[in-house]
Each structure stands twice: as C-alpha cells, then as structure tokens.
Amino acid sequence: MTDIEKTLENKSVRPTAMRILIYKYLAEKDSAVALTDIENAFEKAERTTLYRTLKTFEEKGIVHQIDDGTNISKFALCEPGCNCEIDQDLHLHFHCTHCDKTVCLTEHKIPHINLPSGYIAEDVNLVIKGICDTCSKH
Amino acid sequence: MTDIEKTLENKSVRPTAMRILIYKYLAEKDSAVALTDIENAFEKAERTTLYRTLKTFEEKGIVHQIDDGTNISKFALCEPGCNCEIDQDLHLHFHCTHCDKTVCLTEHKIPHINLPSGYIAEDVNLVIKGICDTCSKH
DNA sequence: TAATGAATGCAACCGTAGTGCATTTAATGT
DNA sequence: ACATTAAATGCACTACGGTTGCATTCATTA
Ligand SMILES: [Mn+2]
Ligand SMILES: [Mn+2]
Ligand SMILES: [Zn+2]
Ligand SMILES: [Zn+2]
Numbered sequence: 001m002t003d004i005e006k007t008l009e010n011k012s013v014r015p016t017a018m019r020i021l022i023y024k025y026l027a028e029k030d031s032a033v034a035l036t037d038i039e040n041a042f043e044k045a046e047r048t049t050l051y052r053t054l055k056t057f058e059e060k061g062i063v064h065q066i067d068d069g070t071n072i073s074k075f076a077l078c079e080p081g082c083n084c085e086i087d088q089d090l091h092l093h094f095h096c097t098h099c100d101k102t103v104c105l106t107e108h109k110i111p112h113i114n115l116p117s118g119y120i121a122e123d124v125n126l127v128i129k130g131i132c133d134t135c136s137k138h
Numbered sequence: 139m140t141d142i143e144k145t146l147e148n149k150s151v152r153p154t155a156m157r158i159l160i161y162k163y164l165a166e167k168d169s170a171v172a173l174t175d176i177e178n179a180f181e182k183a184e185r186t187t188l189y190r191t192l193k194t195f196e197e198k199g200i201v202h203q204i205d206d207g208t209n210i211s212k213f214a215l216c217e218p219g220c221n222c223e224i225d226q227d228l229h230l231h232f233h234c235t236h237c238d239k240t241v242c243l244t245e246h247k248i249p250h251i252n253l254p255s256g257y258i259a260e261d262v263n264l265v266i267k268g269i270c271d272t273c274s275k276h
Numbered sequence: 277t278a279a280t281g282a283a284t285g286c287a288a289c290c291g292t293a294g295t296g297c298a299t300t301t302a303a304t305g306t
Numbered sequence: 307a308c309a310t311t312a313a314a315t316g317c318a319c320t321a322c323g324g325t326t327g328c329a330t331t332c333a334t335t336a
Contacts (some may be wrong), residue, residue, distance in 0.1 A: 014282075014283080014333085014334095016282095016283065016284090016332090016333090018283085018284080019283095034323090035323075035324085036322095036323080046284065046285050046286075047324095048284080048285070048286080048287095048325085048326090049283080049284055049285070051324075051325080052283080052284085053283095056283095067205075067207045067209075069205050069263055071205075071209055071292090071293090071323080072322095072323070073323085073324085092251065094253070094257060097260065105253070105254065107254075108251065108252070108253070108254075110264075111249050111251075113230065113246065113249075113264070113266060114246070115232070115243070115246070115266065116243065116245075116246075116271065117271070118270070118271025118272075118274050118275065119232060119266075119268065119269070119270060119271055119274070120268045120269040120274050121266050121267075121268040122235065122267055122268035122269070123266070123267040123268065124264070124265070124266050124267070125207055125263075125264070125265045125266075125267070126248075126251070126262070126263070126264045126265075127262070127263045127264075128251060128253065128257075128259050128261070128262050128263075129259070129260055129261040129262070129263070130257065130258045130259040130260035130261065131257070131258040131260070132256070132257060133254065133255070133256025133257055134256075136256050136257070136258050137256065152302085152303090152313075152314080154301090154302090154313095154314065154315090156314085156315080157314095172292095173292080173293085174291090174292085184315065184316050184317080186294090186295095186315075186316070186317080187314080187315055187316070189293080189294080190314080190315085191314095194314095209291095209292080209323090209324090210291090210292070211292085211293085
C-alpha cells in the first residue's frame with residue numbers, strides 16, 4: 001500500500017485507481033488546478049468522475065476549493081492540519097494575471113477583520129491579484 | 139435636468155431612459171444587485187441592454203463589480219470619490235448566507251497585506267461570508 | 277459465489293456570461 | 307427641417323463551467 005493510498009484511507013476515501021491518479025496530479029502541481037486542467041491531463045477520464053472526485057476530496061478535507069475571482073473553481077491539496085475553517089487555516093490566495101496561475105500562500109494568514117455589530121463571520125476569502133514571483137522576474 | 143442625469147453626464151454616459159431607471163434602481167437598493175435582479179425588476183427590459191449598461195457604468199466608474207464568491211457578479215454604485223483601484227478604496231464586502239444579500243462595507247478598508255518577495259499586488263478582494271446584522275436579529 | 281453498495285460512464289440540463297448583427301434612437305451639421 | 311452619423315437597443319444565438327439522473331461496472335463482504 002502506497003503513501004497516497006494510506007492518505008486516502010485515513011480520510012475515509014476509497015483509493016480507486018482514478019482517485020490515486022488525481023491525488024498524484026494535485027500533489028505534483030505547485031499551483032491550484034481547475035477541473036478542466038485535470039480533464040486535459042487525463043484524456044481518457046470522464047469529466048463527471050473528476051468532478052465528483054474533487055467534491056469527495058473536498059468533503060473529506062483532502063483538498064480545499066479556491067475562488068480566485070476567475071469564476072473557475074480551483075482546488076489545492078490541504079496542508080497537514082489544514083481544516084479550512086474560520087480562525088483556523090485561512091491563508092490567502094494569489095492569482096497571477098500574467099501566467100493565470102493561482103497559488104496558496106499558506107504562510108500568510110488572513111488578518112482578523114473587525115465587523116460592524118450584528119455581523120457574524122463564518123468564512124473569509126482574501127485573494128490578491130497581480131504578478132507572481134516567477135512572472136515578475138521576466 | 140435631474141440629479142441622476144447630471145451624474146451620468148458628468149461621467150460621460152448618455153442619460154437614456156433605461157440608464158436612468160437602472161441608476162435609480164441601484165441607488166434605492168441597500169445591497170449589491172445582480173443582472174438577474176434588474177432583469178426581474180424591469181420585466182420589459184432586454185437582458186443585453188441591462189448587461190451592457192452595467193458594463194458601461196463600470197467602465198465609467200459609476201458602479202463597481204463585486205465578486206462575492208457566489209459566481210454571480212454583483213454591482214453597486216460607487217461612493218463619491220471611489221475609484222476602485224488598489225490602495226485607494228478597497229473596502230471589503232459581506233455576503234450573507236441567510237438572506238443571500240451582498241453589501242459593501244465601505245468604512246472597512248482592506249488592511250495592507252505583506253506578500254513574499256517577487257509578488258506584485260495589483261488588486262485585492264476580501265469577502266466575508268456569514269450572517270448579516272438584519273438576519274442575526276431573528 | 278451471490279448480494280450489496282460505491283464508483284464510474286454517459287447523456288443530458290441549467291444558468292450566467294458574452295457576441296454578432298440588424299434596427300431604432302438621438303445628436304449634429306447643413 | 308432634413309440628412310448624416312454614431313450610439314443605444316433588441317433579438318438570436320453561442321460558450322462554458324457546473325450539475326444531475328440513471329444505467330452500468332467494480333469492489334467489498336456475507
Ligand atoms: Mn489554499
Ligand atoms: Mn463595494
Ligand atoms: Zn505568474
Ligand atoms: Zn442576511
């Protein structure tokens with residue numbers, strides 16, 4: 001049993017061939033991936049299967065969904081210990097308008113925001129758009 | 139010539155009947171509106187016209203577009219002096235998951251965020267999801 | 277090995293966003 | 307007032323990500 005299989009089983013996700021491949025793909029990427037990215041990476045795979053796999057991964061805390069403002073949902077593996085809940089691991093995300101990549105800045109937590117009285121925060125999303133480190137070198 | 143007509147002309151937007159109505163509609167609302175909202179408010183109006191009106195309004199700095207994470211673009215009138223550029227009027231937005239309204243918290247500016255070296259910020263989007271003041275009372 | 281439930285494949289549907297083009301409307305100069 | 311011209315509008319259609327229903331296949335286990 002490989003590490004990936006163990007990881008999936010630990011999260012109560014049956015480690016099917018497709019799921020292992022998708023997990024591997026996510027682990028190799030250094031930026032968040034869209035459903036279409038995976039679709040293109042595995043010509044043979046069904047869009048629906050990929051879609052539902054990502055859904056399952058998200059529900060089980062294997063990936064978190066990222067809304068980077070492009071209106072295309074992105075996904076990235078959760079760091080160990082990430083539970084994607086408020087006041088816990090709310091890191092910010094950066095979307096590069098040049099290479100179109102979106103990355104987790106896991107070391108950069110979202111600062112606490114004071115709200116007007118009566119408002120109750122349940123989730124926070126902070127996205128910075130601009131030029132990433134790779135693109136700014138060229 | 140009404141105030142609205144003056145406002146539109148000041149922003150180099152020809153004050154047509156439809157545009158005046160849409161502006162009025164936006165001004166009356168205390169929360170951001172989606173294209174569909176306007177569509178439903180004016181049964182007779184063409185969706186395309188509304189769509190392009192909002193685009194024009196946005197280009198001319200009359201409204202700003204809000205991405206509240208619902209994947210439905212919302213629009214709200216700009217405050218006087220709002221130019222919607224970075225380091226200028228970057229207020230945060232609140233999306234209520236109970237009443238589904240999105241509001242501008244214009245008094246709450248987005249705090250400055252330190253980025254890793256090489257990253258260049260051009261735009262920031264901060265959305266808080268939760269329960270709004272009206273909904274939290276009930 | 278049969279029964280069972282989960283995972284997958286296939287085919288659709290949905291809603292928002294966006295475009296192309298013909299038509300109407302309004303502003304301008306003669 | 308009329309013709310000219312550009313802007314605004316109306317209509318039809320497309321694009322695309324997301325989503326669902328249902329039949330089929332696969333894997334677990336009694
Ligand atoms: Mn992330
Ligand atoms: Mn706003
Ligand atoms: Zn980049
Ligand atoms: Zn509310």
